Amino acid sequence: MEQLPGGRRLRLASSLGLGQRCWEVTLDEERGLLAWRDPRPPRRGADNCFVPTSEIIAVEETEQNKKQRSTGKWQKMAKPHAFTECRPKQLLVYINPYGGKRQGKRIYEQKVAPLFSLASISADVVVTEHANHAKDNLFEVNISKYDGVVCVGGDGMFSEVMHGLIGRMQKDSGIDQNNPKAPLAQCNIRIGIIPAGSTDCVCYSTVGISDPVTSALHIIIGDCQPLDVSSVHHNNTFLKYAVSLLGYGFYGDVLKDSEKKRWMGPMRYDYSGFKTFLSHHYYEGTISFQPAKHTLGSPRDKDSCRTGCCVCKESEQQLAEQRKKCGFKHEEDEDEWKVIKGKFLAINVVNMSCACPRSPKGLSPAAHLADGTADLILVRKCSRFDFLRYLVRHTNRDDQFDFSFVDVYRVKSFQFTSKLSEDNESSVTDIGKKRFGQFCRDHPACCCNIANSTWNCDGETLDSSAIEVRVHCQLMKLFARGIEENCTDEAAYSHSSIEQLL
């Protein structure tokens, strides 16, 4: 035991042989750090490493020849979860064997299961047999048995698990999801995402990398990242929840076309993206939204949402105060609505940055994970060349909002009606208009567009073009901690697909 300068703190010190080198190891209980360093006089760039004890996943004794010893002075930890209280012990795992490059099962078995077993976590594993298997199953299982749910797959698989958990929570609390104004019950069981999909936007935007081992470690350590969720309704009917992108126009059309090309795997988005870009359709409609007033941030901020984000913390406090004051009742009904009519190439509503390997800073780089707001991005009708300039800025550091045809707003609720459905409502028998709509759909080179687009809701197509959206602050939680400050974007940019193309 060693006395530190200042005489107050005590720490345990020992030496550890690692390979040919002998390291000095210290356990600083007060700061919660296990540190090891080369005891020889310090050289430039000498290794000096530490790990917070809260992030140690397992302790085992091995001999120098790496064989495990079952008896002796040191024993395997009696309480493997002794480091922190918030670590999961029992998990429910859903694997989509067909997501992305169809590697989900292999990724889980080879990279994740061994780490869970090392950390003494038991897992009940369900390999899904059809779409909605995981979602339906979550309404039936004894959920109280588990400390978390893990999905192995892409954004679509995450969405299924999220719908299962949030839906189950509302059902158990007697809340009607069809009521767009109903305050929803928070979902406290955390979801872990092992990325094995085509875009993996939710994982990338909440962890900073799309890597199964990193995600498995966040689950084991028991990290917790609250997440905003938007509810989407049409005529008092619940349609979907969204956490990443709700996109009409460009991203809706890319998705619709890409669904026919699922056999292409992740490449389908490049194919359909290019095809949709060439078609250059714009859509007319009316947007109404309530600007977010409670939050400190703005979509044009230079700083992004990072681990321990103070903008999100502030929103959490406001949420708690609001709940104290008026229970679960929403206050925003009295707030003003802003209305915009126009012709748009893309209408994107994003709850988070939507960063992914294709776009390392995402659709809205300053969006926050848990501030109770979404960023509404309006890309008005412009030339093909200008739209290309806009898209290319998603892949580099230039500001994608610095265009005269792009507007961005931070909102807490949003509504959209297409011109076509407005016109149809006022004159349902106007067959000429419907015919013209058909004509233009059949001639993609014709940019004057009368037909509707469809909404892309976290990678799934919605049936209705008229929607009503409301952001629910921190409705759910992930096994993640947000993107860490010292995570440089350099690696991500050097891998961005567009940079390889140019």
Ligand SMILES: Nc1ncnc2c1ncn2[C@@H]1O[C@H](COP(=O)(O)OP(=O)(O)OP(=O)(O)O)[C@@H](O)[C@H]1O
């Ligand atoms: N066994 C299964 N057979 C067919 N479809 C499935 C099965 N399990 C899940 N699904 C569905 O597959 C859809 C896509 O899966 P997933 O999100 O994992 O991959 P992806 O679409 O390639 O990736 P991303 O969503 O990141 O673009 C999900 O919406 C899910 O509902």
Ligand SMILES: CCCCCCCCCCCCC/C=C/[C@@H](O)[C@H](CO)NC(=O)CCCCC
């Ligand atoms: C000419 C070169 C221009 C290159 C432009 C690249 C811009 C990439 C932006 C990517 C934004 C992804 C937003 C995430 C959406 C997910 O919820 C959804 C489900 O996984 N993915 C898609 O809809 C898949 C959407 C894929 C779009 C390409």
Ligand SMILES: [Ca+2]
């Ligand atoms: Ca948000």
